[in-house]
Amino acid sequence: MQAILHVNNLKTYYYAGNRVVPAVDGVSFTLSRGEVLGIVGESGCGKSTVARSVTGLFDRSYTRIEGGEVLFDGMDLTRQSAKTLNRIRGKKISMIFQNPLTSLNPVYTVADQITEVLLLHEGMNRRQARERALELLTMVGIPEPKARLDDFPHQLSGGMQQRVLIAIALACNPQLVIADEPTTALDVTIQAQILRLMDNIRTQFDMGMLLITHNMGVVAEMCDRVLVMYGGVVVEEADPLQLFDAPLHPYTRGLLAAIPSIEAQKETLYTIPGTVPRFSHPVTCCRFADRCPHCAGHCRTQEPPLFRTGDGRGVRCWNYLSEKEEPSQ
Amino acid sequence: MTAKTPLIELRDLQKHYRINKGIFGHRTRGTVKAVDSISLSIAPEETLGLIGESGCGKSTLSRVLLGLTPATGGEVLYDGRPVNRRTLPQFRREAQMIFQDPYSSLDPRMNIEDIIGEPLRVHTRLDRKARRDVILPLLEQVGLSEDALSKYPHEFSGGQRQRIGIARALVLEPRFIVCDEPVSALDMSIQAQILNLFAEMKKTRRLTCLFISHDMSVVKHISDRIAVMYLGHIVELAEKEELFRNTLHPYTAALMNAIPVPNPALRRKIEPLPGDLPSPIDPPPGCPFQTRCAAAQERCRREMPALNELLPGHFAACHFCKGGVGA
Amino acid sequence: MTKFVVSRLFKAVITVWFIVSLVFVCTRMSGDPTLWILPDDAPEAARIELRESLGLDRPVTAQYVSYFADALRGDMGCSYKYLRPVNEVFAESAWATVSLGVLAFSLAILLGVLLGVMAAVHRNSPLDRITMSATIAGYTVPNFVFGILLIFLFSLKLRMLPSGGNSTAAHYIMPTLTLMMGPMANIARLTRSSMLDVLRQDYLECARSKGVPEIVVIFKHSLRNALIPVVTIIGLQMGIIIGGSVVVETVFAWPGIGSLIVNAAKTRDFPMLQYGILIIAAAVTLTNTMVDLSYAFLDPRIRDNF
Numbered sequence: 020m021q022a023i024l025h026v027n028n029l030k031t032y033y034y035a036g037n038r039v040v041p042a043v044d045g046v047s048f049t050l051s052r053g054e055v056l057g058i059v060g061e062s063g064c065g066k067s068t069v070a071r072s073v074t075g076l077f078d079r080s081y082t083r084i085e086g087g088e089v090l091f092d093g094m095d096l097t098r099q100s101a102k103t104l105n106r107i108r109g110k111k112i113s114m115i116f117q118n119p120l121t122s123l124n125p126v127y128t129v130a131d132q133i134t135e136v137l138l139l140h141e142g143m144n145r146r147q148a149r150e151r152a153l154e155l156l157t158m159v160g161i162p163e164p165k166a167r168l169d170d171f172p173h174q175l176s177g178g179m180q181q182r183v184l185i186a187i188a189l190a191c192n193p194q195l196v197i198a199d200e201p202t203t204a205l206d207v208t209i210q211a212q213i214l215r216l217m218d219n220i221r222t223q224f225d226m227g228m229l230l231i232t233h234n235m236g237v238v239a240e241m242c243d244r245v246l247v248m249y250g251g252v253v254v255e256e257a258d259p260l261q262l263f264d265a266p267l268h269p270y271t272r273g274l275l276a277a278i279p280s281i282e283a284q285k286e287t288l289y290t291i292p293g294t295v296p297r298f299s300h301p302v303t304c305c306r307f308a309d310r311c312p313h314c315a316g317h318c319r320t321q322e323p324p325l326f327r328t329g330d331g332r333g334v335r336c337w338n339y340l341s342e343k344e345e346p347s348q
Numbered sequence: 349m350t351a352k353t354p355l356i357e358l359r360d361l362q363k364h365y366r367i368n369k370g371i372f373g374h375r376t377r378g379t380v381k382a383v384d385s386i387s388l389s390i391a392p393e394e395t396l397g398l399i400g401e402s403g404c405g406k407s408t409l410s411r412v413l414l415g416l417t418p419a420t421g422g423e424v425l426y427d428g429r430p431v432n433r434r435t436l437p438q439f440r441r442e443a444q445m446i447f448q449d450p451y452s453s454l455d456p457r458m459n460i461e462d463i464i465g466e467p468l469r470v471h472t473r474l475d476r477k478a479r480r481d482v483i484l485p486l487l488e489q490v491g492l493s494e495d496a497l498s499k500y501p502h503e504f505s506g507g508q509r510q511r512i513g514i515a516r517a518l519v520l521e522p523r524f525i526v527c528d529e530p531v532s533a534l535d536m537s538i539q540a541q542i543l544n545l546f547a548e549m550k551k552t553r554r555l556t557c558l559f560i561s562h563d564m565s566v567v568k569h570i571s572d573r574i575a576v577m578y579l580g581h582i583v584e585l586a587e588k589e590e591l592f593r594n595t596l597h598p599y600t601a602a603l604m605n606a607i608p609v610p611n612p613a614l615r616r617k618i619e620p621l622p623g624d625l626p627s628p629i630d631p632p633p634g635c636p637f638q639t640r641c642a643a644a645q646e647r648c649r650r651e652m653p654a655l656n657e658l659l660p661g662h663f664a665a666c667h668f669c670k671g672g673v674g675a
Numbered sequence: 676m677t678k679f680v681v682s683r684l685f686k687a688v689i690t691v692w693f694i695v696s697l698v699f700v701c702t703r704m705s706g707d708p709t710l711w712i713l714p715d716d717a718p719e720a721a722r723i724e725l726r727e728s729l730g731l732d733r734p735v736t737a738q739y740v741s742y743f744a745d746a747l748r749g750d751m752g753c754s755y756k757y758l759r760p761v762n763e764v765f766a767e768s769a770w771a772t773v774s775l776g777v778l779a780f781s782l783a784i785l786l787g788v789l790l791g792v793m794a795a796v797h798r799n800s801p802l803d804r805i806t807m808s809a810t811i812a813g814y815t816v817p818n819f820v821f822g823i824l825l826i827f828l829f830s831l832k833l834r835m836l837p838s839g840g841n842s843t844a845a846h847y848i849m850p851t852l853t854l855m856m857g858p859m860a861n862i863a864r865l866t867r868s869s870m871l872d873v874l875r876q877d878y879l880e881c882a883r884s885k886g887v888p889e890i891v892v893i894f895k896h897s898l899r900n901a902l903i904p905v906v907t908i909i910g911l912q913m914g915i916i917i918g919g920s921v922v923v924e925t926v927f928a929w930p931g932i933g934s935l936i937v938n939a940a941k942t943r944d945f946p947m948l949q950y951g952i953l954i955i956a957a958a959v960t961l962t963n964t965m966v967d968l969s970y971a972f973l974d975p976r977i978r979d980n981f
Contacts, residue, residue, distance in 0.1 A: 061535040061536060061537060061538075062535050074884065076880060076883055076884055101888075101889070102888075104886075105886040105887070105888055106886060107886070108883070108884055108885060108886035109884065109885035109886035109887075110886060113884065113885070114881070114884040116877060116880070116881055116884075118877060121876065121877040121878060122877045122878055122880070122881040123878055123881070124878040124881075124882065124896055124900070125878070125900065125974070125975070125976060126899050126900055126973065126974060126975060135882075135885060135887065136885045136886070139885065139886055139887065140886060171975040171976070173975070173976050176624045176625065177402070178624055178625075179624065184881070187881075187885065206401035206402050206562065206625060207401060207562060207564070207603060207606045207607060208401060208602055208603060208606045208620065208621045208625075209401075209624070209625070210606065210608070211605070211606035211608075211620035211621070212620045212621070212622070214608070214620075215619075215620050233535065233536065234608065235536070235610035236607065236608030236609050236610045237608045238610070239608065239609060239610050239611055239612040239614075239615070240608040240609075240612075240615060241608075259612035260612050260613065263610060263611055263612055263613075273537065274536060274537060275610070277536055277537050277539070277540035278536060278540075278565070278610055279540075279543065279565045279566055279568065279569035279570075280565060280569075280610075281564065281565050281568060281592070281604075281607065281609060282611075284569075285569070287544045287547065288540035288543055288544055288569070289540065290537060290540045290541045290544060291537045294505065294507075294538075
């Protein structure tokens with residue numbers, strides 16, 4: 020598989036007054052064509068910030084990329100001008116957002132919003148763009164697509180709106196699609212349809228997909244590889260089978276134990292003690308230390324690196340080092 | 349089932365909304381049958397889970413049940429007696445609600461002591477000190493400390509606000525609680541905390557509950573029986589293990605299939621349910637599920653199936669599933 | 676959609692009719708016009724004869740019916756003072772008021788929106804703060820105070836601009852500024868706050884993710900949404916301009932309709948007064964109706980409610 024995106028040690032910080040919040044504090048990953056990489060975590064872990072940092076889609080008045088690089092198409096996206104980034108957004112890297120109703124402009128028709136991308140990037144004229152928009156609506160499974168072209172977003176159901184967003188994202192045949200919680204705001208049966216659609220499209224067009232979610236079920240369904248984030252860093256990296264079967268990091272274990280299960284009946288759910296602390300830069304301990312049942316002395320004085328196991332996994336925990344029989348490679 | 353009087357009983361409960369048009373709003377364009385003749389009963393100390401997607405009417409049902417909005421038909425019985433103008437105040441004391449959104453269900457201009465104390469001010473004659481004596485132990489039970497009393501909602505996280513909501517609901521020592529998606533807006537680990545707290549409160553106070561959610565795994569965790577709702581109707585009702593073991597209604601089956609399971613070894617190969625959630629305005633005659641059901645036949649389009657007891661304690665509203673897994 | 680338009684127009688006509696009727700009744704109750712037309716020592720018989728000739732001795736309902744019957748045929752009555760058809764009298768002064776009003780109104784909208792957008796996009800910058808402080812002055816300072824200050828500065832001290840009459844283009848400058856000041860301030864403030872709301876919306880992030888340049892994000896994607904609440908107050912601003920024109924015309928000796936109406940009220944020149952009010956009511960109602968209709972054009976979510 021051909022790698023298209025390399026993120027190396029990305030750091031994105033928020034500046035609020037005189038506080039510096041290290042929202043993303045050293046995240047690295049690679050994404051290949053046709054692969055779905057999931058980033059999972061709870062609120063505040065930094066997953067959405069990672070998604071937006073790839074194409075620089077954040078408010079520059081209080082957010083800055085402080086370090087690292089995002090390598091795509093032969094350049095470092097963190098060092099590009101707005102003009103260059105605008106040429107890539109929507110054309111080579113596109114995004115799908117969480118709430119389809121609020122992500123579509125309420126005063127413009129579906130056709131307007133799809134053709135906008137085509138007119139901007141593909142040099143089509145209005146007639147060609149409209150025809151292509153019709154093709155796209157059919158491709159994403161919207162019934163009566165011709166009638167829907169001139170509809171306004173509020174006239175469509177949630178599932179249809181999300182399909183329109185997907186159509187917009189696909190319009191210019193991007194190499195990479197970043198989907199930020201694309202099904203969280205949808206009903207269960209519609210969610211299943213949209214996930215199926217996204218999967219089909221991914222295989223059909225050999226696109227790379229970065230899927231941000233907080234839902235472990237979606238991770239299990241859709242992803243080829245998973246990154247678990249906590250406090251701005253990746254604490255575990257694995258493929259879903261490995262992750263669910265034998266989670267290595269205490270946070271991942273806690274998270275999986277906290278989910279009510281359909282199959283087994285749990286009397287009480289495991290709860291991770293405490294709450295997510297607020298981190299300030301610089302961080303000098305393991306971010307999970309205060310809440311970890313296995314916290315030892317070392318954990319409070321130095322942040323563990325992401326240890327790599329032999330079989331493609333990663334875990335950011337000192338205890339991993341001591342548990343292993345052999346030293347890490 | 350036991351022969352005890354159900355604590356809550358709904359008989360043909362209906363809530364229809366009329367949509368008006370015309371220059372002076374005098375002509376009716378259609379009727380939204382948000383809740384369409386629902387009959388249900390909840391036994392004392394039982395938790396009934398209610399599951400359904402957007403537009404099925406579950407939130408409307410909860411509000412009509414508690415009298416927050418008047419029903420357009422049918423009745424609600426509490427402890428065997430109908431809830432009417434005379435019995436409503438008593439009912440209001442003993443039936444409380446926990447809301448979905450921890451960010452909007454607490455008045456941002458009231459401090460925590462006022463929020464939790466308000467039901468006491470309305471329904472009792474306790475003075476401030478006496479109210480405090482009731483509130484403080486309750487606060488501790490929900491996992492908050494005394495210094496929370498003088499603080500305001502914006503100083504708390506989502507999970508903590510939900511705890512405040514729970515305390516508010518329990519302060520009058522109600523017998524019946526309606527929970528309208530109380531954990532949907534919370535992170536997974538916080539959700540677990542709140543569900544545990546809730547289970548404990550339920551047990552120690554012997555509460556009867558109606559637990560509404562769209563999340564099947566949460567509903568299964570907390571309920572004894574589960575009712576599935578679609579377009580204003582109950583389409584299936586059974587004890588929870590039975591519902592999963594022996595799903596009868598095609599919609600319930602589709603719902604179960606649609607849930608992404610956190611187990612990659614079980615990746616589904618079944619086609620998702622096609623079509624959209626139908627509009628509740630002027631639904632077609634016959635079964636509400638006909639537009640999306642793979643097994644829909646002529647009879648389904650003409651005749652509304654009744655909620656019949658197809659297996660002991662297991663009800664389903666479908667013409668064509670007879671004691672086996674639905675088509 | 677046509678139903679929407681028709682119902683709005685229908686309601687507009689009803690509004691105008693109602694206002695004119697109200698004025699009709701109030702004037703008939705307010706006193707005797709003959710006190711102003713004839714000298715104070717005129718004999719009672721002369722007054723009675725005058726009232727008869729003006730039709731004021733008939734019952735109010737009969738007067739009302741014949742007023743509207745005549746009006747529908749185009750006869751709006753004759754001024755008691757000028758002894759000519761009222762529409763003629765007003766027509767002579769109309770252009771002065773209308774040209775000033777339209778100019779002030781257009782500039783107030785254009786500049787108000789532009790300032791509001793810039794203030795919102797550069798929130799908390801010096802530009803933003805200065806603009807917003809200036810707008811406070813804009814709508815709190817009464818327009819005649821502002822007008823007089825302008826005259827003091829530019830006519831008396833600097834001798835740059837003429838202070839009275841409307842003979843040249845330069846004459847328009849100060850009256851327009853005075854008249855547009857309040858409305859422009861209101862529009863700027865509301866545009867700013869509305870833009871701030873819109874700038875937080877998700878669909879802008881989605882537009883940016885499509886590679887849309889920032890200028891287009893602001894002026895195509897945001898502005899149209901931000902204008903929706905602003906458009907509703909634009910109708911009100913028209914009312915303020917019309918009301919303000921009476922004062923401004925006095926301050927700048929502007930030969931317009933405003934002074935005609937004020938005098939008609941003073942001298943109980945009923946036909947003049949009724950016609951004047953009719954024009955104002957029609958202007959304000961028409962503006963508000965157009966606002967309502969444009970509202971549906973701007974926000975497609977409104978269209979579906981009919």
